[in-house]
Amino acid sequence: xxxxxxxxxxxxxxxxxxxxxxxxxxxxxxxxxxxxxxxxxxxxxxxxxxxxxxxxxxxxxxxxxxxxxxxxxxxxxxxxxxxxxxxxxxxxxxxxxxxxxxxxxxxxxxxxxxxxxxxxxxxxxxxxxxxxxxxxxxxxxxxxxxxxxxxxxxxxxxxx
Amino acid sequence: xxxxxxxxxxxxxxxxxxxxxxxxxxxxxxxxxxxxxxxxxxxxxxxxxxxxxxxxxxxxxxxxxxxxxxxxxxxxxxxxxxxxxxxxxxxxxxxxxxxxxxxxxxxxxxxxxxxxxxxxxxxxxxxxxxxxxxxxxxxxxxxxxxxxxxxxxxxxxxxxxxxxxxxxxxxxxxxxxxxxxxxxxxxxxxxxxxxxxxxxxxxxxxxxxxxxxxxxxxxxxxxxxxxxxxxxxxxxxxxxxxxxxxxxxxxxxxxxxxxxxxxxxxxxxxxxxxxxxxxxxxxxxxxxxxxxxxxxxxxxxxxxxxxxxxxxxxxxxxxxxxxxxxxxxxxxxxxxxxxxxxxxxxxxxxxxxxxxxxxxxxxxxxxxxxxxxxxxxxxxxxxxxxxxxxxxxxxxxxxxxxxxxxxxxxxxxxxxxxxxxxxxxxxxxxxxxxxxxxxxxxxxxxxxxxxxxxxxxxxxxxxxxxxxxxxxxxxxxxxxxxxxxxxxxxxxxxxxxxxxxxxxxxxxxxxxxxxxxxxxxxxxxxxxxxxxxxxxxxxxxxxxxxxxxxxxxxxxxxxxxxxxxxxxxxxxxxxxxxxxxxxxxxxxxxxxxxxxxxxxxxxxxxxxxxxxxxxxxxxxxxxxxxxxxxxxxxxxxxxxxxxxxxxxxxxxxxxxxxxxxxxxxxxxxxxxxxxxxxxxxxxxxxxxxxxxxxxxx
Numbered sequence: 045x046x047x048x049x050x051x052x053x054x055x056x057x058x059x060x061x062x063x064x065x066x067x068x069x070x071x072x073x074x075x076x077x078x079x080x081x082x083x084x085x086x087x088x089x090x091x092x093x094x095x096x097x098x099x100x101x102x103x104x105x106x107x108x109x110x111x112x113x114x115x116x117x118x119x120x121x122x123x124x125x126x127x128x129x130x131x132x133x134x135x136x137x138x139x140x141x142x143x144x145x146x147x148x149x150x151x152x153x154x155x156x157x158x159x160x161x162x163x164x165x166x167x168x169x170x171x172x173x174x175x176x177x178x179x180x181x182x183x184x185x186x187x188x189x190x191x192x193x194x195x196x197x198x199x200x201x202x203x204x
Numbered sequence: 205x206x207x208x209x210x211x212x213x214x215x216x217x218x219x220x221x222x223x224x225x226x227x228x229x230x231x232x233x234x235x236x237x238x239x240x241x242x243x244x245x246x247x248x249x250x251x252x253x254x255x256x257x258x259x260x261x262x263x264x265x266x267x268x269x270x271x272x273x274x275x276x277x278x279x280x281x282x283x284x285x286x287x288x289x290x291x292x293x294x295x296x297x298x299x300x301x302x303x304x305x306x307x308x309x310x311x312x313x314x315x316x317x318x319x320x321x322x323x324x325x326x327x328x329x330x331x332x333x334x335x336x337x338x339x340x341x342x343x344x345x346x347x348x349x350x351x352x353x354x355x356x357x358x359x360x361x362x363x364x365x366x367x368x369x370x371x372x373x374x375x376x377x378x379x380x381x382x383x384x385x386x387x388x389x390x391x392x393x394x395x396x397x398x399x400x401x402x403x404x405x406x407x408x409x410x411x412x413x414x415x416x417x418x419x420x421x422x423x424x425x426x427x428x429x430x431x432x433x434x435x436x437x438x439x440x441x442x443x444x445x446x447x448x449x450x451x452x453x454x455x456x457x458x459x460x461x462x463x464x465x466x467x468x469x470x471x472x473x474x475x476x477x478x479x480x481x482x483x484x485x486x487x488x489x490x491x492x493x494x495x496x497x498x499x500x501x502x503x504x505x506x507x508x509x510x511x512x513x514x515x516x517x518x519x520x521x522x523x524x525x526x527x528x529x530x531x532x533x534x535x536x537x538x539x540x541x542x543x544x545x546x547x548x549x550x551x552x553x554x555x556x557x558x559x560x561x562x563x564x565x566x567x568x569x570x571x572x573x574x575x576x577x578x579x580x581x582x583x584x585x586x587x588x589x590x591x592x593x594x595x596x597x598x599x600x601x602x603x604x605x606x607x608x609x610x611x612x613x614x615x616x617x618x619x620x621x622x623x624x625x626x627x628x629x630x631x632x633x634x635x636x637x638x639x640x641x642x643x644x645x646x647x648x649x650x651x652x653x654x655x656x657x658x659x660x661x662x663x664x665x666x667x668x669x670x671x672x673x674x675x676x677x678x679x680x681x682x683x684x685x686x687x688x689x690x691x692x693x694x695x696x697x698x699x700x701x702x703x704x705x706x707x708x709x710x711x712x713x714x715x716x717x718x719x720x721x722x723x724x725x726x727x728x729x730x731x732x733x734x735x736x737x738x739x740x741x742x743x744x745x746x747x748x749x750x751x752x753x754x755x756x757x758x759x760x761x762x763x764x765x766x767x768x769x770x771x772x773x774x775x776x777x778x779x780x781x782x783x784x785x786x787x788x789x790x791x792x793x794x795x796x797x798x799x800x801x802x803x804x805x806x807x808x809x810x811x812x813x814x815x816x817x818x819x820x821x822x823x824x825x826x827x828x829x830x831x832x833x834x835x836x837x838x839x840x841x842x843x844x845x846x847x848x849x850x851x852x853x854x855x856x857x858x859x860x861x862x863x864x865x866x867x868x869x870x871x872x873x874x875x876x877x878x879x880x881x882x883x884x885x886x887x888x889x890x891x892x893x894x895x896x897x898x899x900x901x
Contacts, residue, residue, distance in 0.1 A: 121512035163378035184292035
C-alpha cells in the first residue's frame with residue numbers, strides 16, 4: 045500500500061498515512077486531487093478506480109471515506125477487507141466508533157493503524173492480537189480524568 | 205462512550221480541537237491556531253521546565269495543527285526529548301510527531317537514532333515495537349545506516365517476542381525498499397525463509413511480505429521458500445474454518461496470508477519438484493472448487509475474502525500459463541463473474557480476463573465471452589467498468605472477431621468520455637491494421653475514426669493510413685474515392701482534409717475519369733476547405749496543388765491563379781509563402797518531364813524491423829503484448845508491403861532528385877514507418893489518461 049486517507053464528505057482530511065516518501069507539497073496535491081475524484085463518484089459505482097499509475101480502493105462508512113492507494117500487482121478485494129478490519133478495530137476500541145472519535149483521538153487512530161499495518165503491509169491479522177497489543181500499551185499509560193464528551197453521532201457501522 | 209476514558213485524555217487538546225471545530229470561518233481558524241502557536245512557543249521557551257505531560261500535550265497540539273494542513277517549524281526538539289521519557293504515552297507521542305514531521309536536521313537525526321537505539325536494546329517489547337514502528341514509518345537513509353545491521357538479528361533471534369518479530373520483518377522491508385544496498389541478507393537468508401514455518405501466523409504474515417520483496421530481487425537466494433510456501437498454503441486451504449481460530453475471517457481461513465502466499469509464488473516459475481507441483485495444483489483446484497460451493501455467510505466480507513483468494517489464485521494460474529485445465533477453469537470462473545450482481549466482481553473479472561486473453565491456452569476460451577463483454581461496454585453505468593470492457597475487447601481481438609470488435613469500439617467511441625478517446629482511437633487503429641485482411645476495411649475504419657473523434661486522432665494514426673495506402677496498390681483507388689466522398693461532408697475534420705489532400709494529391713488520377721470527381725472538382729473541393737485550416741494543413745494542401753498541376757495539366761492555370769494570389773505569395777507565414785512561390789515557379793519553368801520526375805508518385809515506405817515490438821514495455825493487463833502477438837506482428841509487417849509491383853528504377857528513392865526530397869517530402873521526413881509507434885504512443889497516452897482520469901467523472 046502506498047498511502048491511506050480518511051476524509052469526510054466535505055473533503056476534510058481526518059487521517060493521512062503515507063507509506064512512501066513524498067514531499068509535503070506532493071502529499072497536499074495528491075490529497076486534493078484524489079479527494080475530489082472519490083467524492084465525485086456515485087453510490088452504485090464500483091469500489092475500485094485507476095488513478096495515475098495506482099489503483100485506488102475506497103469504501104464509505106457513514107460519514108467517512110476510507111481510501112487506499114495500492115500498486116498494480118496488489119489485490120483489490122483483500123484491500124477492501126483491510127479497510128474493513130481497520131474499521132472493526134476502531135469500532136472495538138472506541139465502542140461503536142464514529143467520526144468524532146477519530147477527530148478527537150486522532151493519535152489513537154494512528155497507533156491502532158500502526159499495530160495493524162506497518163510499512164503498508166498487514167503485520168497482524170488477528171483482531172484479538174491487535175487489540176491485546178493496544179490494550180497492553182494503554183495499561184502503561186497514565187490515567188487522567190478527562191471530560192466526557194457529548195456525542196450525538198452516527199456510528200461508522202453496526203458491530204457484527 | 206469511552207472516547208477519553210482509555211488512557212489519559214489530554215483535556216487541553218480536546219478543548220483546542222473543539223475550539224477549532226467551532227470556528228465559523230477560515231480566518232477565525234487561522235487566528236485561533238496562531239494564538240495557540242504563540243502560546244506553545246512561549247511555553248517551550250519559558251523559564252519553567254515543562255513536565256512530561258504538558259510537553260506531550262503541546263507536541264500533540266502541534267501535530268494536530270500540522271495535520272490540519274498548516275506548516276509547523278518548531279517543536280522537533282521537544283518531541284525528541286519526549287523519546288527519552290520512560291512514560292510510554294510520552295514516548296508514543298514523541299515518536300508519532302517525528303514520524304509525521306520528518307526533519308532532516310542532522311543533530312536531531314542523531315538524537316532520534318540514539319533514542320531508537322536505546323529502545324531497541326531495552327528488551328522491553330513494547331518499547332522495541334515503538335522504535336521499530338518509527339523506523340518503518342520514516343525509513344530514512346540515516347536510519348537504514350544506523351539499524352539495517354541490527355534488525356535482521358532481532359528478527360531471527362530465538363528470544364525475540366512474536367510481536368517484535370512482526371514489526372522487525374516489516375521494518376526491514378521498508379528499509380530494503382528505500383535503501384536496498386544497506387540491507388544485506390547474506391547470513392540471515394535461510395533463517396528468514398524459515399520464518400515461513402513459524403508457529404505464529406502473525407509472524408508468517410509479516411515475514412512473507414519481506415520474503416516476497418527479497419525474492420523479487422534475489423530469486424535464486426530465496427528459492428527454498430517455494431516449497432515451504434506451498435505446504436503452508438496447502439494446510440490453510442484444507443483447514444476447517446475452526447482450525448485457525450482468530451485467523452479465520454468471516455469463515456474464510458487466513459485470507460490475508462493465503463493471498464500473500466499466492467503472491468509469493470508468482471515470483472517464481474512453476475515448481476520443478478513433482479510432489480510440490482502436485483500439491484500446489486491440488487491447492488489451486490480446491491480454491492476453484494470452493495468458489496462453486498454455496499457461501500457460508502451472506503456477509504460481503506465473507507465473499508470478498510473468499511474471492512480475494514480466488515482472484516489471486518487465478519493470477520498465479522495465469523502467471524504459470526502451463527496448466528491448460530486450470531486455465532480453462534479460471535476462464536470459466538471469470539466468465540461467471542462477468543455477469544455477477546456485484547459491480548466490483550464484474551470489474552475485477554474484466555481486468556483479470558485481459559491477462560488471460562494473451563495466453564495461448566485460454567485465448568479461445570476468453571473469446572467465447574465476447575457477447576457478454578460487448579454488452580458490458582454498452583450497458584455498464586460505471587465508466588471504469590466500461591473502460592475495462594474496452595480493454596478486454598482489445599486484448600481478445602484476433603482475425604476471427606476483428607471486424608465485430610472494431611465496429612463495437614467505433615460505436616462506443618461516439619459516446620465515450622473525452623479523457624479516454626485518444627487511447628480508444630489508438631487501439632482501434634492498431635487493431636484495424638493488425639487484423640486487416642481487406643485493406644479497404646482498414647481505410648474505412650481509419651476514416652471513420654477521423655470522422656467520429658478527429659480531435660483525438662494523433663499524427664501517428666493518420667500518417668500510418670497514408671503509408672499503408674502508398675504501400676498497397678490495391679487500395680489506392682478505393683482510398684481516393686472514399687476520401688473524396690468523406691470530404692464532401694459540410695463539417696469535416698481538419699485531419700480528414702490532411703488525409704484527403706495527401707491522397708488526392710497522390711492518387712486523384714485514379715478517380716479523375718468520373719465526371720463527379722474530375723480534377724477541377726477535386727481541386728475545388730480541397731480548396732473550399734483551405735481557409736478553414738491551420739498552417740500545417742494549408743502547407744500540405746499547397747503540395748497537393750502542385751501535384752495536381754503535374755497530374756492534370758488542365759488545372760494548371762486555375763491553380764497557378766490561386767498560387768499567384770496575394771494571400772499565398774505574400775502570406776505572413778514563411779512556410780506557406782515559400783511553398784507558394786516555389787511551386788508557382790516550378791509550375792512555370794519546369795518542362796513536363798522534369799515536373800513529372802519531381803512530382804513522381806511517392807515510393808513505398810520501408811518497414812522497420814518488427815523486433816521493436818519485443819522492446820515495447822509490457823503493460824500490465826490490457827495493453828500487454830504477448831509472445832503470440834510478437835509472432836503475429838512479424839508476419840503482419842511482411843504483408844504490409846504486399847499488393848503488386850512498383851516496377852522501374854526511376855521509382856526508387858535514391859534516384860529522385862534532391863529537390864523533390866526536400867520540398868515534397870520534408871514535411872514527412874520524420875515519418876515513422878511502423879505500426880509499433882502507435883503502440884508506443886498508446887502506452888504513453890494510457891499513462892497520461894490515468895493522471896487525468898478524474899475529469900471524466
